[in-house]
Amino acid sequence: MSCHTKEPEIHIEEGQIKVLLMGNPNVGKSVVFSKLTGMDVIASNYTGTTVTFTKGNIQHQGNHGVLIDVPGTYSLEATSPAEEVAVNMLDNEKADVIICVLDATNLERNLNFALQLQKYQIPIIFALNLTDVAEQQGISVDIDKLSVELGAPVVPTVAIRNIGLRDILKQAWIMAEKKTVDYGDIPENQDERWQRVGRIIQQVQQVEHRHPTLLEKLGDALIRPLTGIPASIIILALALGIVVGGGKGIRGLILLPLLNNFYVPFITNIVSTFLSEGLIFNVLVGEYGMLIKGIEWPFALILPYVFLFYIVLSFLEDSGYLPRLAVLVDSMLQRIGIQGGNIVPMIMGYGCAVPAILGTRASTSQKERIIVASVVSLAVPCAAQTGAFIALLGDRSVLVLVLVYLISLLAMFIGGMVLNKMIPGKSDPILLEIPNLLMPDRQSYLKKIYLRTKHFMLEAEVPMLLGVGFAALVAETGALNAVGGFIEPIIEGWLGLPREATIGLILGVIRRELAVLPLLELDLSTLQLLVASVVALFYLPCLSVLGVLIKEFRIKIALAIGISTFFLAFFIGGLINQVVTLVSMLL
Numbered sequence: 109m110s111c112h113t114k115e116p117e118i119h120i121e122e123g124q125i126k127v128l129l130m131g132n133p134n135v136g137k138s139v140v141f142s143k144l145t146g147m148d149v150i151a152s153n154y155t156g157t158t159v160t161f162t163k164g165n166i167q168h169q170g171n172h173g174v175l176i177d178v179p180g181t182y183s184l185e186a187t188s189p190a191e192e193v194a195v196n197m198l199d200n201e202k203a204d205v206i207i208c209v210l211d212a213t214n215l216e217r218n219l220n221f222a223l224q225l226q227k228y229q230i231p232i233i234f235a236l237n238l239t240d241v242a243e244q245q246g247i248s249v250d251i252d253k254l255s256v257e258l259g260a261p262v263v264p265t266v267a268i269r270n271i272g273l274r275d276i277l278k279q280a281w282i283m284a285e286k287k288t289v290d291y292g293d294i295p296e297n298q299d300e301r302w303q304r305v306g307r308i309i310q311q312v313q314q315v316e317h318r319h320p321t322l323l324e325k326l327g328d329a330l331i332r333p334l335t336g337i338p339a340s341i342i343i344l345a346l347a348l349g350i351v352v353g354g355g356k357g358i359r360g361l362i363l364l365p366l367l368n369n370f371y372v373p374f375i376t377n378i379v380s381t382f383l384s385e386g387l388i389f390n391v392l393v394g395e396y397g398m399l400i401k402g403i404e405w406p407f408a409l410i411l412p413y414v415f416l417f418y419i420v421l422s423f424l425e426d427s428g429y430l431p432r433l434a435v436l437v438d439s440m441l442q443r444i445g446i447q448g449g450n451i452v453p454m455i456m457g458y459g460c461a462v463p464a465i466l467g468t469r470a471s472t473s474q475k476e477r478i479i480v481a482s483v484v485s486l487a488v489p490c491a492a493q494t495g496a497f498i499a500l501l502g503d504r505s506v507l508v509l510v511l512v513y514l515i516s517l518l519a520m521f522i523g524g525m526v527l528n529k530m531i532p533g534k535s536d537p538i539l540l541e542i543p544n545l546l547m548p549d550r551q552s553y554l555k556k557i558y559l560r561t562k563h564f565m566l567e568a569e570v571p572m573l574l575g576v577g578f579a580a581l582v583a584e585t586g587a588l589n590a591v592g593g594f595i596e597p598i599i600e601g602w603l604g605l606p607r608e609a610t611i612g613l614i615l616g617v618i619r620r621e622l623a624v625l626p627l628l629e630l631d632l633s634t635l636q637l638l639v640a641s642v643v644a645l646f647y648l649p650c651l652s653v654l655g656v657l658i659k660e661f662r663i664k665i666a667l668a669i670g671i672s673t674f675f676l677a678f679f680i681g682g683l684i685n686q687v688v689t690l691v692s693m694l695l
Contacts, residue, residue, distance in 0.1 A: 327545030413495030426548035444524025
């Protein structure tokens with residue numbers, strides 16, 4: 109979306125009103141949007157969640173409108189992609205009304221943004237959100253006085269509990285009827301704005317001293333290095349234990365027994381009724397049968413880990429912990445040319461690289477975006493690939509599993525340092541809001557887990573099923589031997605892997621976890637497990653990741669990232685094989 113667009117980008121039906129939903133990050137804006145529109149929108153408690161607009165339909169007493177969720181920004185000076193989108197919306201969308209969400213616990217900072225909005229002379233409704241949290245902190249705001257000072261309606265809300273949302277809709281249609289508004293003397297520069305904000309705060313806000321709650325004390329402790337670093341180690345270890353231990357338990361005790369004892373015999377008998385053994389029979393229920401592996405791999409082997417990962421990630425997001433982790437790792441990430449706030453898209457990469465790369469739009473420079481996207485594409489295994497690694501290595505060699513992830517972290521750090529030297533530009537200092545540490549809203553939390561798991565299954569199942577079918581054809585038609593003979597010097601000579609591992613490399617282009625799952629059918633040594641896992645770790649980004657890289661950075665950078673990962677996968681994997689083999693011979 110260009111900042112120079114002259115015509116509105118979003119078209120609405122005749123008779124509808126167009127409403128922009130705006131505000132700083134972490135004020136509950138996405139929750140307000142989800143509640144007002146009823147759409148399935150993921151709301152997160154960290155900076156940079158909404159980096160492109162989302163629209164949905166709203167209605168009140170028979171009236172209809174379109175609500176546009178504008179990226180959360182701290183200012184309208186257009187210094188980042190998110191701010192550019194916000195300014196473009198204000199300039200070009202010809203909105204009837206703006207709903208500006210304010211955080212009652214951080215009113216002073218929010219008012220600076222509110223005064224910037226007023227210069228556009230569009231009718232505004234201010235939703236004062238998180239009033240329940242403000243009350244717990246001893247903060248009281250005089251709503252009537254604030255409305256007078258701002259020259260616009262102010263509606264107190266608690267979005268996650270639907271409090272005040274009907275009043276917002278009512279006011280939206282009232283304000284939409286106003287063709288012109290007068291906000292009085294609007295401050296011209298930043299100094300004047302802050303002076304005006306200070307005067308408003310003195311008039312409308314009172315703070316009663318209260319002892320910090322347990323959550324507030326914990327939130328402060330999680331930022332201090334002395335207490336925060338040990339706590340982060342414990343939290344991340346606990347998260348890993350939930351995903352790995354819980355996933356293995358669900359897989360081993362429930363899913364695999366159901367699959368092997370009931371589903372496989374049942375589906376094999378059905379296919380046998382209609383087909384005799386041969387090519388089609390083997391493609392359906394043979395070694396790589398679509399109806400067997402197409403169910404076993406995504407549902408019995410991958411889904412438990414993905415589901416538990418989303419439970420953990422969603423909790424860390426909605427509780428407000430991730431921004432605190434960003435503060436702790438800022439000094440370390442500065443060594444690779446990025447600020448601590450980028451830990452958020454990097455952690456999202458452990459779920460899926462696509463939203464992680466899109467999340468880099470909140471970065472303050474193109475250099476940071478390229479570094480984070482490259483590192484995520486190279487060395488961050490997604491949730492499905494993590495499940496595949498655990499399925500492959502969990503029972504055979506936990507040491508290799510740990511080693512693979514240590515290699516991943518080392519590659520991220522070294523890769524970032526190299527890119528920091530190669531790419532011109534600089535990284536701005538960290539500017540990251542630390543939201544309140546809260547217990548996640550149960551309804552939003554469960555909804556997020558459901559949506560993410562549903563999205564994974566819709567996105568992963570069809571490509572995986574097609575990939576399994578292709579693997580079956582390659583194995584059954586003898587094409588594997590032909591391809592294996594052609595690349596034998598690389599697969600068997602340099603990497604030290606059996607020719608059958610070629611299937612994984614072919615399928616890995618479709619989805620990364622498919623580079624790992626065929627290895628389950630092979631009897632590999634510990635060294636071969638390590639080499640194969642390292643190759644799969646660094647292998648080509650899957651097609652969806654490559655597509656989003658092209659969209660975000662153009663084809664030149666996308667191909668550079670893809671070719672680099674391909675080269676490093678074979679180089680590092682082969683180097684490990686050759687070095688370990690040589691050392692073994694010398695010993």
